[in-house]
Amino acid sequence: MSKLAMIMRSGEIALSGGTFMTIMLSRFTRAAADAARLTIELPDSVGALEWHGLTKMAGPGFAHAFTLVQKGGNSALPTHIFPGGRVETFRRHGYDLTLHESIDRTNSCLVWVGPYNEAKTWFAGPAPRRSVLNALVAAVEFTDSSEGATLRPRVRAATQQFATKVIGRNDRLIVMASDARAARETLPEFRGAGRGDAEVWKIPLDLDPEQKARVGGTPYEHKYIYANSSAVFTVQFTFDPEAGSFRAADEGFVEDVLAGFKVAWAA
Known part of the structure; x- marks a missing residue:
């Protein structure tokens, strides 16, 4: 493996001895949560x-970590994570919001569900009051596409977005x-x-x-x-x-x- 050097545009790999081996390559584009584009x-x-993502946001009175998965990646929440717990769904233009809360109210999370991808943030305790949830939803902008979902602060001057990663497995x-x-x-x-x-x-x-x-x-x-x-x-x-x-x-x-x-x- 130490002999392998570099990718040529044609998909050929140059070896140190001057010979070449051909590798069939796929090139594709993914969107990161902060709207960066990856080739x-x-x-x-x-x-x-299977694609996943991570991102964090922090600002005055606001700090949340978000995980992103492809559609259906959170299907185990009501059956295995919060069995018998509370589930509420709220319709939005282009996506749904689903609130999950454990039956003993010790843990909860909010999921943005788009046609291709989902984003989730956890609350360390019971589901927040409706006013708090509305403020959170108003603070972030969720946009979904087949190449990945983006989740960005609406007021970027006041909120920092960081630790964004794209993961495939x-x-x-x-x-x-x-x-x-x-x-x-x-x-x-x-x-x-x-x-x-x-x-x-x-x-x-x-x-x-x-x-x-x-x-x-x-x-x-x-x-x-x-x-x-x-x-x-x-x-x-x-x-x-x-x-x-x-x-x-x-x-x-x-x-x-x-x-x-x-x-x-x-x-």
Whole structure:
């Protein structure tokens, strides 16, 4: 894997010996919660990803964290998280608002439900009064599309939005991307390896001894952090803890991903 160098526009990967290997790449666009646009490249072999997002907002008398998922991602709330609890739905133009509260009123959350995506924020206790909920809903603007939902403060001069991430996952890997301007301080202090227009770090995961014994010496024991001029993005390969050790058949997939993964973040 150390021989892999960089993605060519044609989808060919240059190797250090001067030869090339061809990877079929998919390029697609996602919207971050703060309305940034991401252009993402991944090998076709990755397959479909389930998309999630995170963002936070804070201002005078206002501080909330929001999680975003694709439509249906919060379906377990009334059945598994708050069984028997209170559920109220309020219709809005272009989306619904659903309020969930546990039966003992110790926890609650509010969900914006669009045609493609959902956004959720938690309350540490019972559901707020209607006036408080109305103030929260009035303070943020939810806009949904097939490329992702945005959730932004309506009065941006008074409210800061930060810690925005876009996350994609399936049963083989997890990818995560952030704006480079906000995420630079999270990077390792030592220099990474150069790969195309990005710098790359291989960081050991915090695994228990049994997991480490299963995946030691394989790509599953690390996460891989990339940084370019616009984005900081990460890939972590997932494994079945009940399965055997890393299979040789996985090596080609891992090499393709590490060579072909690219993100451009346009604020």
